[in-house]
Amino acid sequence: MYELVIIGAGPAGMTAAVYAARKKLNTLLLSYDIGGQGLTTWLVENYMGYQFIEGRELMQKFEEQVKQFPIDMKTGERVSNLSRIDGGFEVRTDKSENYQAKAVIIATGKRPRQLNVPGEGKLKGRGVTYCAICDGPLFGGENVAVIGGGNSALEAAEDMVKIADHVYLVSLTHLTGDQILIDKVKSANNLTMFLEHEVLEVKGESRVEGIKIRDLKSKQERELYVSGIFIEIGLIPNSEPFKGIVRLNRLGEIEVNCADETGVLGLFAAGDVTNVPEKQIVVAAGEGAKAALKAHHYLQRLSK
Ligand SMILES: Cc1cc2nc3c(=O)[nH]c(=O)nc-3n(C[C@H](O)[C@H](O)[C@H](O)COP(=O)(O)OP(=O)(O)OC[C@H]3O[C@@H](n4cnc5c(N)ncnc54)[C@H](O)[C@@H]3O)c2cc1C
DSSP: OEEEEEEEESHHHHHHHHHHHHTTOOEEEEEEEESGGGGGOSEEOOSTTOSSEEHHHHHHHHHHHHTTSOOEEEESOOEEEEEEETTEEEEEETTSOEEEEEEEEEOOOEEEOOOOOTTTTTTBTTTEESOHHHHGGGGTTSEEEEEOSSHHHHHHHHHHHHHSSEEEEEESSSOOSOHHHHHHHHTOTTEEEEETEEEEEEEOSSSOOEEEEEETTTOOEEEEOOSEEEEOSOEEESOGGGTTTSOBOTTSOBOOOTTOBOSSTTEEEOGGGBSOSSOOHHHHHHHHHHHHHHHHHHHHHHHO
16 A cells, blocks of 8 residues: 555656655655646746746656656556545556545546537547647648637647638627737738637538538638647636545535635645646646645644
């Protein structure tokens, strides 16, 4: 039985791992990937110590730091269930592996929200993408659509007007992002906005060929001929495997107190998967550190 299992190797999980290792806890870091959302971030300008650094490079540096310590790491497995057992917890993964620990930190972050319209699933990776930063350069000189009206969508649109031939920005609402981004996007001469429009369908057989949209007011439908669609409509917490054991808020985030405690003894949560506001790398890393220190205190008390 491990003393501590940390689920998720984004900024929160990897920072927790370093803090746990420095306390010499027998720790397993268990994650689907290493880097989390940091891998989909182009330039990070707000992580202290670096004026700017690519998200991928920053996550590599996190990983190198974790690997300086003798902790077990397992990747490529998704946790599917967490339950209480005598003396701690059992973590089950989609590869039918079981791990047991006296304490657990959940740091599973968030993932992009889907539109859930016909064609989206079939054409994922064939023109349908959730990361303009990662996939934008693949659509040089083509027509693309960006879906969403918040900061992520506006940033994606701002990037894509420099790369694509023409960009359609389709939003269910008026634009809700920062004014500075709205102004930049509005000044582009190769961008057309369809506000208060919904996406009905992604069209295409083996690749995206277009999208069907509908005006919410007039109900008029139209088709936009695009080869790429960037869906930027927010993120949802990766909290499903933990539904039965922790309290979730209405957004599906794990509720924690200011010490990252979930209310279940020995079970902590940190980073974007929690109700802690301001989803940022530096915040997630700080919360990961706090959770590991709190888990250490808990394990010390347990052994007395
Ligand atoms: C496009 C974009 C740009 C951003 N730009 C910035 C920026 O410039 N500056 C900034 O500070 N922040 C930025 N952010 C926010 C920042 O990336 C997040 O706040 C931060 O990554 C959260 O860290 P986390 O460790 O909580 O979660 P995540 O980074 O989401 O990591 C979660 C980890 O958990 C793993 N995981 C998930 N579910 C499971 C499961 N069931 N089983 C096992 N493992 C699992 C994942 O594989 C991943 O390793 C950006 C985010 C996005 C999407």
